[in-house]
Amino acid sequence: MEISQFFKDYGYIITVIIVPVGLWIGSIRYQNRQIRRNARLDLFLRLMAYRKTSTEHREWVIALNQIDVVFQDNQKVRDAWRNYFDSLNPKSQHFENANSFLLDMMSVIALSLGYKNLKQTDIDRVYVPHLFLSERAMKDMIQSEYLRNNLMSDGFSSSIDKEKYVQRLDYLIENSEPFTSDILKALKNVSCEKY
Template sequence: MSAKDYFEITYWLISLLILGFTIYYIKTSPIKAVETGRKLNDEQNKYNAKSELFLTLFSLRGNPTNYNFVNGLNQIDIVFEDVPAVLEAWERLYNSLNTKDQVNPIQEWSLLRTELLSEMAQSLGYQKLKQTAIQRNYSPQAHANQDDENWSFNQAAKKFFETGTILYNMHIESLELMNENKKANPDNNQ
């Protein structure tokens, strides 16, 4: 065999090798593209869930007894499962919320909420958001007035139903007493 034959054999082997790789990559590229797309979509969905939860908690930070705020707190463990700093801040707040006989629980909870929101903001890339901005919140006086009116209405409704129940029970007792009197004195029923 001459050198020309070796070059030709080498050329065809390299060509077959290139063809084999081409076929392999043509076959696997769509699968890898779909896998990459799904991974990116999952990451985007996780980021969106974190962002939505953060914005919910942030917008309700001045009203920590709001049901949406409480529900949001209960989602932190799953939504921020991969952010240890957020989970640690949430654990400190959770433990504080369940600790009785604190000296100043309202102030402690406010500071721990601020710390939690700050950790969440940092993990989402809100680097310029300061804790002083997190501590500020706006709630118009009209909301407080509405809450007071709702509370007063609920108290009045409660009193009305309690009084109605007492009157109903008294009426039932008087009817039962009348029935007993009728049974005891059948001659006086006319």
């Protein structure tokens, strides 16, 4: 009887104190879960938006670098990201299949967010207007022409001979990153034919 009497006497006080504190703690946990889910969803949507663009988009690179943090408690996503990351290395045996690893990673992320009906074929399908491709090709052409013109001159008005031009290109090829040196080698082959 003492316990029931205790609750009769102090039940109101306990209810007034404990219930609001419990609700407050529950709402904080709910908000934290929502914040984490929104961060995951935002990251997934950014990855989806830039998935077929060239790797030079900063948003794409930033989103990839956030995967380990945003999905820190999801080992499947982190393993899929690690596999995709390894496939991005040009020396990797999986370099040619990087897109397959990307699709796997995106599928794992989609499943973790509850997108059960989103298939890899859906993820692989993307709309890129012809205008975007034309703009990119034009920018690439302008950049290579700008580089070629700068390498072929000593200033604004004087040009150099083919031997000095080839020496400059060889120096740049030797002292640049592998990807850049491949581009410079291609430029050398094309421009030496034109010289």
